[in-house]
Amino acid sequence: MAQISNALLLLILFFIVVNPEEATVYIKLSIVHTTLKEVTLLPIPYVITTTLSIMVDLLLLIGIEDRQKFGAQRRRRKAWPPRETTVRADHCGIWPWPWPAAVRKWRHRLEHVALNSATGYAAVVAIRESTEKLADKPRHVGLLVLEEKVDLEAVAKVILWCLAAGAQSISAYDINGTLVHELENLKEIMKNTLVDARFKKSAVEFVVARPEGEEEHEWNKDGAEQLTGLPVYVVTPVDGKGGLVAAFRKLCDDYKFGTIDDHDVTQETLDKYIKAEYRGMPEPHLALRFGGWGSVLGYPPWHINYSEILDLGSHRNVLLSEFVEVLEKYNKIEKRFGK
Known part of the structure; x- marks a missing residue:
């Protein structure tokens, strides 16, 4: 339990050190995911660091940021004529079924x-x-x-x-x-x-x-x-x-x-x-x-x-x-x- 608590605290710490004014969930997750590569320098077992990486992978797969914008995008689709012609992927990814992908990643x-x-x-x-x-x-x-x-x-x-x-x-x-x-x-x-x-x-x-x-x-x-x-x-x-x-x-x-x-x-x-x-x-x-x-x-x-x-x-x-x-x-x- 102590190791799990330390792992969760470490993950929270990574979120805290990110400047919240700098932006979106995606940027935060990217910084966390990159920072996890350096966790091996700390006296924490590899399994814990891998678990943290998988947690971030899962968040990326779920597509938190994309889901936040999906409601607004769905409302825009009801407007006619459409306001933009470029291909959008606000609701992209495989977030409805993230668990199999996360297991494969693990x-x-x-x-x-x-x-x-x-x-x-x-x-x-x-x-x-x-x-x-x-x-x-x-x-x-x-x-x-x-x-x-x-x-x-x-x-x-x-x-x-x-x-x-x-x-x-x-x-x-x-x-x-x-x-x-x-x-x-x-x-x-x-x-x-x-x-x-x-x-x-x-x-x-x-x-x-x-x-x-x-x-x-x-x-x-x-x-x-x-x-x-x-x-x-x-x-x-x-x-x-x-x-x-x-x-x-x-x-x-x-x-x-x-x-x-x-x-x-x-x-x-x-x-x-x-x-x-x-x-x-x-x-x-x-x-x-x-x-x-x-x-x-x-x-x-x-x-x-x-x-x-x-x-x-x-x-x-x-x-x-x-x-x-x-x-x-x-x-x-x-x-x-x-x-």
């Missing part, structure tokens, strides 16, 4: 202590050793962050894991376009993450899938770009329908002016036009979905038609062992490509 923390403690270069080595015997690893990975808040450091960490697993390209998508708006910050965080893992800063190169204005990279004849590092295509919610509309419009214009004829209008031709609109972004073999939604919420539908979609809960506290487990699941899946 199992990973207890069974894979050494693996989950690996960071930087150690994490890269751990991923390579854990996946070297997998016969089928995804070459193209999609990261679907279907959560209202985006943690750029967490996104950079998952990109590093994909790089270590041998991915040849990545597409990163979030429902509010945060990755595009914060792209410069993401680039700096990614460079620091790569340096810590003993990669070159240029090992990862970000590409806006459908940029406005002039484009920065040279295109080849297939619509893809000449890139030196691992391409990470950043996708926004407006790119889903917008890319398809632009591709069909260009196809119709080319047919109208005689550039192509009836025999050229095939699925392969349409696929080429669509990929050209997205700067050659390939279809992800594996789509990692964060947020607990049973939908892709605006991700380009043409690209994810045959993708294997696997869920990983919240991106803010994803574990390395969970990432490896997803790769193992993908290796066992029979790929039928829609057949």
Whole structure:
């Protein structure tokens, strides 16, 4: 009982040291979750620290902050016309069923202590050793962050894991376009993450899938770009329908002016036009979905038609062992490509 009391007092202390004027429940929980990594320096058994981590994981899964805003969001939905057109995820996550996810998280923390403690270069080595015997690893990975808040450091960490697993390209998508708006910050965080893992800063190169204005990279004849590092295509919610509309419009214009004829209008031709609109972004073999939604919420539908979609809960506290487990699941899946 004394140890449990100490653990609860420690958790309360973490909440107290957070400046309440600084904000929301999510920020507080994030700070607590980050601070828990340092608890191992204190004379408290590992089981207690793990219990505290699981408590925070559970709170994140329940989605306290999102639930607080759900009532207001539901009232806004009754208004017509709608006040905003962007995709919202105020009621996101898997909060109605948090317990199974929390149990899985606890199992990973207890069974894979050494693996989950690996960071930087150690994490890269751990991923390579854990996946070297997998016969089928995804070459193209999609990261679907279907959560209202985006943690750029967490996104950079998952990109590093994909790089270590041998991915040849990545597409990163979030429902509010945060990755595009914060792209410069993401680039700096990614460079620091790569340096810590003993990669070159240029090992990862970000590409806006459908940029406005002039484009920065040279295109080849297939619509893809000449890139030196691992391409990470950043996708926004407006790119889903917008890319398809632009591709069909260009196809119709080319047919109208005689550039192509009836025999050229095939699925392969349409696929080429669509990929050209997205700067050659390939279809992800594996789509990692964060947020607990049973939908892709605006991700380009043409690209994810045959993708294997696997869920990983919240991106803010994803574990390395969970990432490896997803790769193992993908290796066992029979790929039928829609057949």
